[in-house]
Amino acid sequence: MNRTNKLSVIGIAVFTGVAIMGDAMLSIVLPIYWSDMGLTAVWQVGVLLSINRFVRLPINPLVGFFYRHYSLRLGISIAMGLAIVSTFSYGIFSQFSILVMMRIVWGIAWSLLRLGGFLSIIQLTSKTDRGQFIGLYNGVWGIGSLIGMLVGGLLIAETSIRFITTLFGLIGCVTFPFVPFLTPSGKKEPTVQKTTTDQQKPLLALDQFVLTLSTSMVMGLLIFGVFSNTLSARIDQSYQDNWTFMSFAFTSTAIAGIIQAVRWGWAPFLAPFIGKYLDHTKHKQQALICFLLSLSALFALIGSINQISFVIVLLLLFQFVSTGFVTTTDTIASDLAEKGDSIKVITFHTIMVDTGAALGPLLAFGLLEYFPLRVVYLIASILLFVLAIGWISWLRKKQNDPFAFSVRK
Template sequence: MSDKRKVIGIALITAVAILGDAMLFIVLPLYWQDFGLTAIWQVGVLLSINRFVRLPITPLVGLFYSKFDIRTGVLISVICASLSTLSYGLLPSFWLLLLARVLWGISWSLIKLGGMLTVVALSTEVNRGHYMGLYNGLWGLGGLVGMLAGGFLVDQLSIPLVTTLFSFAAVVVFPFIFKLVPKNSKKAEDESTARSHFPEKDKRSLLHPYIILVIITGGTMGFITMGIFASTLSPLIEQSYDAHWSLFGIVIGAATLAGMIQAIRWAWDPLFAPMIGSFVDKSRNKNSWILVPLLLGGVTFLIIGRAESFLLLLITIMFFQLVSTSLVTITDTLAGDAAARSNPIKMMTLYTVAVDLGAAIGPLVSFIIIDLYGLSAVFYLSSMVMILVSITWIVFNFYTNQRVRHKNIINNKNDIL
């Protein structure tokens, strides 16, 4: 089986694993009493606890992958995903559901880090961006299917039946894990080293400025796309949406419109993300391309913060969704390159923690700022963050190019002598 098919396989395994989590984001806020909850605040706790659990768990998962098989980690992850999804419909109690969400947090850390390590192991300098885009785009389909199909099926059937179906889907992928996932992390690390084409002298420590900057960019990406934007999209639309659009006689509210916008992003990611990744792969200087989504994102957020026309706001939001796809794909590609130049497991662990940390503190920061200064201030601050990170990349690239130029001059002089 080709490496590309293996990447597609691990992406689809990840997609199946997140079906229950995606479904819960749509169903729980509407049917929270059917889940045995007694207060609306419990909905927020259940939907966010898995992210906070990942912060201390991910380093332990990285340690796990340094000692045990990647395949074993993915198997455990799918088992945990199946059990947690089944629990959503069969455990009508806040505290039991809380444990199920903690279990899902552990499951996601295992499968996401295992998936990223698999992509790093199977890719090279010439296809890493394409593979990263393919992986991200395809596993995102699980979120799309979970939200749309999950919500529809719950309306037609029942919560226990739907969660059982999604849980069974996770069990079905078990045989494919043995065929698609590398048997052990040492092999993955060796394959990554062999495929990287970097001589030993070009290997970098985790304290190298390039690796630190990639990790910071990953945290920024999580903070902006998964934290700030995801948590403020609904109130942003509600603030400007005074029209009464309808579809087949059904009035489309702000929440529905926000969900449709997110669904569109998940639907186009399998097409655009690999294309963006392939384009970056062909570039001689991948570092420069991270400036494009960072600067475009910064400008877009400035427009969003000042937009008064709802049509302009909607167009700008959709444009940012495309920018967001680029930001995630390029940042993950740079992280994959950094992993190939250093210790893959340690690098991807640090990177994943940074992304999760940004995603976790994003909603907290956004609503504190909204409470103090208003919604527009959130986007102004986020714009400044992206522009600041892009300036840091510009400075880094400048000094790197200067160093290379200086080194070439010295080598030329030595050749003459």
């Protein structure tokens, strides 16, 4: 990748990170300060934090259609504008109905940003460096989420929601003029490469497509859905002490926030490193299988161990492995998109991730009505294990050798 293209990938990641700061702040602040935003019932908190995810399910196909006919630059510019408007609105409006509309606006903005970001990376990179820059992209925009959570959590007690949202909105305004200079201008036209071999093996291509989308779904369901939304509850089950540092008391929520912050902190370094490895190996699927089996084992262990110190170590290890899992899944999906209709494949990928992320909390807390958390984690462990078996079976079929696990390039 030349220097200009690398700068474009970093720029798009920065735009995404700036856009998501308001949303990340809201996820930390809203559950506690919901009355300060004019809400009158706790259920309204759940609606505001989830409506943006559900709206992306029908919106993603429309965004894919948009990018077939209009440029990536236009789409990301619109997304940044919508993100700025929604961020400012959190501190201006106190009517629940208006806030719901603004969260829907944010959902549309995120769909434009996420799909536009992936398509930009496919356009700007090749198979030799795509994994590295997908990792860089995910890591850099993750810093925006980290800033939103930390700044929101620290400043809310000393200032106000309006101050924080205005600050983040102004940062968005400052970055907006740079969008035309750091975003690809052309449309990402779908390309379909067909060979005689491809035409002779439609079943294998379909198997890979289904497995990739299943992995996208599981990633959203278990990593962004179940794990993220049950992290505090899992820590609270084992945390019976009152740890303090310089008169600061560590609650279960604080520990969960630190664990999440650590993940976003190392992502800009770890994700590109993993991506670079993926670029130089013919064994991306084998790496994915290792991550799936590792996460399966970690889910089972986290659900069964009660000693808080061991739980924290396992949670940090889970965050480490999940970073590799997300980077690998995104890279495999992007490689698959390059071989065919890129807009269609990436649209399906984002739809499946969003569907999983939206269903994850509903599934987790629905099961918690009847079963303990360890059962939820055990189900997650089994699901990851079954998916790993699916990939192993696909590799064996592709190689036409039941004992071979290497993939022909």
